[in-house]
Amino acid sequence: MAILGTINPLLTVGWNGDAGWRLQEYVQRGGYKALRRIIEEKIPAAQVIDEVKKSGLRGRGGAGFPTGLKWSFMPKGEGEKYIVCNTDEGEPGTFKDRDILRNNPHAVIEGMVIAGYAVGAARGYNYIHGEIWDLYKRFEEALDEARAAGFVGKNILGSGFDFELNAHHGYGAYVCGEESALLESIEGKKGQPRFKPPFPAAVGLYNKPTTINNTETFSAVPFVLNMGADAYLAIGKQNNAGTKLFSVSGHVNRPGNYEIPLGTPFAALLELAGGVRGGRKLKAVIPGGSSAPVLPAEIIMDCTLDYDAISKAGSMLGSGAVIVMDETTCMVRALERLSYFYHEESCGQCTPCREGTRWLYEIVHRIEHGKGRPGDVDLLRGLTTNIMGRTICALGDAASMPVQGFLKHYRDEFEYHIEHGKCLVPPEVQRAGSTFFKATV
Amino acid sequence: MLTTESIQKIDREIAKYPADQKQSAVMAALAIAQEELGWLPSEAIESVADYLGIPPMAAYEVASFYNMYDLKPVGRHKLTVCTNLPCMLSGGVDAAEYLKKKLGIGFNETTPDGRFTLKEGECMGACGDAPVMLVNNRHMCASMLPEQIDKLLEELK
Numbered sequence: 125m126a127i128l129g130t131i132n133p134l135l136t137v138g139w140n141g142d143a144g145w146r147l148q149e150y151v152q153r154g155g156y157k158a159l160r161r162i163i164e165e166k167i168p169a170a171q172v173i174d175e176v177k178k179s180g181l182r183g184r185g186g187a188g189f190p191t192g193l194k195w196s197f198m199p200k201g202e203g204e205k206y207i208v209c210n211t212d213e214g215e216p217g218t219f220k221d222r223d224i225l226r227n228n229p230h231a232v233i234e235g236m237v238i239a240g241y242a243v244g245a246a247r248g249y250n251y252i253h254g255e256i257w258d259l260y261k262r263f264e265e266a267l268d269e270a271r272a273a274g275f276v277g278k279n280i281l282g283s284g285f286d287f288e289l290n291a292h293h294g295y296g297a298y299v300c301g302e303e304s305a306l307l308e309s310i311e312g313k314k315g316q317p318r319f320k321p322p323f324p325a326a327v328g329l330y331n332k333p334t335t336i337n338n339t340e341t342f343s344a345v346p347f348v349l350n351m352g353a354d355a356y357l358a359i360g361k362q363n364n365a366g367t368k369l370f371s372v373s374g375h376v377n378r379p380g381n382y383e384i385p386l387g388t389p390f391a392a393l394l395e396l397a398g399g400v401r402g403g404r405k406l407k408a409v410i411p412g413g414s415s416a417p418v419l420p421a422e423i424i425m426d427c428t429l430d431y432d433a434i435s436k437a438g439s440m441l442g443s444g445a446v447i448v449m450d451e452t453t454c455m456v457r458a459l460e461r462l463s464y465f466y467h468e469e470s471c472g473q474c475t476p477c478r479e480g481t482r483w484l485y486e487i488v489h490r491i492e493h494g495k496g497r498p499g500d501v502d503l504l505r506g507l508t509t510n511i512m513g514r515t516i517c518a519l520g521d522a523a524s525m526p527v528q529g530f531l532k533h534y535r536d537e538f539e540y541h542i543e544h545g546k547c548l549v550p551p552e553v554q555r556a557g558s559t560f561f562k563a564t565v
Numbered sequence: 566m567l568t569t570e571s572i573q574k575i576d577r578e579i580a581k582y583p584a585d586q587k588q589s590a591v592m593a594a595l596a597i598a599q600e601e602l603g604w605l606p607s608e609a610i611e612s613v614a615d616y617l618g619i620p621p622m623a624a625y626e627v628a629s630f631y632n633m634y635d636l637k638p639v640g641r642h643k644l645t646v647c648t649n650l651p652c653m654l655s656g657g658v659d660a661a662e663y664l665k666k667k668l669g670i671g672f673n674e675t676t677p678d679g680r681f682t683l684k685e686g687e688c689m690g691a692c693g694d695a696p697v698m699l700v701n702n703r704h705m706c707a708s709m710l711p712e713q714i715d716k717l718l719e720e721l722k
C-alpha cells in the first residue's frame with residue numbers, strides 16, 4: 125500500500141510503491157547526501173549526536189524517548205559496539221515500518237550508517253518481522269546496492285570508517301519487539317526480555333554497547349540532518365518535533381498510512397482517512413497501538429495527535445497506530461480479542477504476566493460469552509494492578525492498560541453483558557460493521 | 566539430512582554474524598530447514614544444531630518459542646489468517662470463519678487430502694490491508710474478501 129495522504133510530508137516524499145525504492149531513485153531524491161556530507165566535511169561524531177539532540181527527534185517505536193540523548197549514552201572510544209534497528213513491527217494496529225521498508229529502505233540504511241558513525245559502531249542489524257518475508261528480501265537487496273555503491277561495508281566513501289550491516293529475519297513472536305528480547309533473539313535464543321538496568325547502551329548485543337531504535341526513527345535521521353535541527357524542530361509543536369507516520373485501521377473508509385506533523389488534530393487525520401466507514405457514528409479510538417488505553421469519540425475528537433495531548437487525555441501516542449471503532453463495535457468483544465493476544469504472546473518468564481494475562485483473557489472471555497459473574501469488573505481491575513510494574517518487561521503493562529481503558533470508559537457495557545448474558549450492541553448491528561459480506565453492509 | 570542448497574543458504578546466514586556467534590544463525594537455519602522439509606522434525610532440528618555447533622536443546626528452545634516454526638507436519642499450503650482486533654474490525658474473523666466452512670476444518674487442522682492447514686495468526690503488521698492471510702509463512706495476501714479467497718484456494722493445488 126502506498127502512502128494514502130499527507131500534511132507537510134517529509135519522510136514519504138517521492139514514495140512510489142514498488143517502483144521507487146532502489147538506490148538510484150533514493151539518490152535522485154537526495155538520498156545519502158547527509159552521510160556524504162558528514163564524511164566529506166569530516167563532521168565530528170559528537171556534533172552529529174548534538175544535531176540529532178537539538179532536533180528534538182523522539183523514538184517512533186512507542187516510548188518516544190529522545191533519540192540524540194539515547195545515542196549520547198553510548199560509551200566513547202574504541203571497542204566493539206552495535207547499531208540495531210527494530211522492524212519487528214507487531215503491535216496490533218501498526219503497519220508503518222513495513223511501508224518504510226517497501227518504499228524507502230535506503231533511508232533506514234543511511235540512518236543506521238550515520239548512527240554507527242555517531243556512536244562508533246562498526247556493525248549493525250535490522251531485525252525484521254517474520255511475516256514480511258518479501259520486504260526482508262527487499263531490504264537485503266537494498267543492502268547489496270548500498271554495499272556496491274560504497275555506502276555500507278569497509279572504508280565507507282574512502283573515509284576509513286567501516287560499517288557492516290545485515291538483516292535478521294524474525295519468526296513470529298510479538299515480545300521480540302521489546303528491545304532486550306530482540307537482542308536475545310539476534311543471539312539465537314528464545315526472545316525473553318532481560319532485566320534492566322543494565323540498558324543496551326551499556327550491555328547490549330553480545331554483551332557489547334548497543335543503540336537500538338525503531339525503523340521510522342532511523343529513516344528520519346537523514347532528513348533531520350539535511351534540513352538541520354532548527355528546521356526540523358519548527359515542524360510539529362513544542363516537545364513534539366517533526367512529522368510522524370500514522371497507521372489508521374478499522375472502521376474508516378480508507379485504512380492506510382498517513383504522514384502528518386505531530387500536533388495535527390485527530391479530526392484532520394480522520395478526514396484524510398475518508399471518515400468513518402458507511403457514514404456511521406464514531407464510537408472510540410485506540411490512538412497508539414493495541415497497548416494504549418482506548419478513548420471515547422468525544423475525547424479523541426478534541427485531541428491533537430502528539431505525545432503530550434494524548435497522554436493528557438489518558439492514553440499514549442505509542443507507535444502511532446490509530447484503531448478506529450464505530451458504533452457497531454462491541455467493546456467486550458474488542459477487549460476479549462486483545463486480551464487473547466497478550467495471553468498468547470506472553471513469553472512466560474514472569475509469573476504475574478504469564479498467569480495474569482491468562483486470567484485477564486479468561487475473565488473477559490466468560491463475560492463475552494454470557495458467563496460473567498458479579499464482581500468480575502472489579503476482579504479485572506485488581507488483576508491489572510497486580511501485573512503492572514511487577515514484570516521484567518513492559519508486556520505486562522501493555523496487556524493491562526487496554527483492560528483499564530476499556531473498563532474506565534465502557535464499564536456499563538461490561539456490566540450489561542454480565543447481567544443480561546448478551547451484548548448491548550445487537551449481533552446484526554455488529555455484523556454490519558464488517559465489510560466482509562457485502563450483502564449485509 | 567539437509568541438501569547442499571540448504572547448507573549453502575545457511576552458510577550465507579552464518580556469515581552475517583561475528584565468527585564466534587554462529588548461534589545467531591539458528592533462526593534462519595531452522596527456517597531454511599522448514600522450507601526444505603515442509604515442517605521441522607526433530608532430526609532436522611538436531612542436524613541444524615549439529616551444523617552450528619550448539620546443543621540440540623538450544624535449537625529446540627528456539628524452534629518451540631517462535632510461532633512460525635511447525636513442529637508437526639502441516640498441509641501443502643499453510644494459511645494463517647489474522648484475526649486480531651484491527652483486522653477483526655475489517656472482516657478478519659469473518660474471513661477465518663469463511664475459510665473454516667469452505668475447507669471443513671478448524672484452526673490447527675489439516676484437510677484430509679493434505680492440501681491445507683488453517684492457522685489463526687496475530688498481527689502481521691498489515692492491518693490496513695485487512696483481511697490478510699499469510700501463505701506458507703512467505704506470501705502475504707491482502708484484502709481477502711470471499712471472491713479473493715475462492716480464487717486463492719483455486720490456485721493453490
Ligand SMILES: Cc1cc2nc3c(=O)[nH]c(=O)nc-3n(C[C@H](O)[C@H](O)[C@H](O)COP(=O)(O)O)c2cc1C
Nearest residue numbers: 183184185210212213214301302303337338341518
Ligand atoms: C512488548 C513490547 C513490544 C514492543 N514492540 C516494538 C516494536 O514492534 N517496534 C519497535 O520499534 N519498538 C517496540 N517496542 C519498544 C522497544 O522496546 C524500544 O523501546 C524501541 O524499539 C526503541 O526505539 P525508539 O527509541 O526509536 O522508539 C516494544 C516494547 C514492548 C515492551
Ligand code: FES
Nearest residue numbers: 647652688689692
Ligand atoms: S491486526 Fe491483522 S495485520 Fe495487524
